[in-house]
């Protein structure tokens with residue numbers, strides 16, 4: 760059975776949050792008060808996203824070319840290669856949108872990676888729609904509930920490593936077997952007494968996996 764690593768997308772794989780950056784680029788009015796309500800748990804991801812997209816003025820071409828300029832962690836490609844070699848399955852789990860994930864990763868030839876996220880599409884007329892296929896009634900907050908996905912994947916393997924950085928990782932953080940956290944997520948874990956390993960980039964995860972494998976192989 761393959762080992763599994765769940766990885767957040769925005770701010771974890773990418774150097775900047777694709778949703779926040781899109782807002783900074785395309786919002787025609789102030790959006791921060793809406794985002795703050797989501798952070799405080801007063802709005803669900805669905806409610807928040809619908810409101811935020813309404814504030815943005817973009818078309819497919821502009822959005823796509825903007826997203827194509829967003830960079831990923833300098834070591835993520837190497838990390839994905841290592842996982843492939845070692846038979847570790849990567850699952851991208853994101854409370855952001857598949858359109859952003861596919862557009863950014865295609866540039867690096869990594870858009871084949873398995874992913875769970877919210878849906879964003881343009882129709883032929885250039886109008887967009889949002890879908891939330893991974894909501895969880897018991898959670899009520901997340902668009903893509905990472906806890907739900909974690910429980911489903913957990914039935915396939917005994918240990919799951921999770922890598923994240925932010926607010927959307929709060930739901931699952933205390934449940935996973937090994938947690939890598941940075942920035943806001945690390946602060947949150949400190950406050951909540953959740954154990955984690957601090958990391959800066961995927962270089963740290965690569966080093967950990969190499970050692971982890973050596974430990975397992977020498978058993």
Ligand SMILES: [Mg+2]
Nearest residue numbers: 767769770925
């Ligand atoms: Mg994130």
Ligand SMILES: [Zn+2]
Nearest residue numbers: 898901904930
């Ligand atoms: Zn959730």
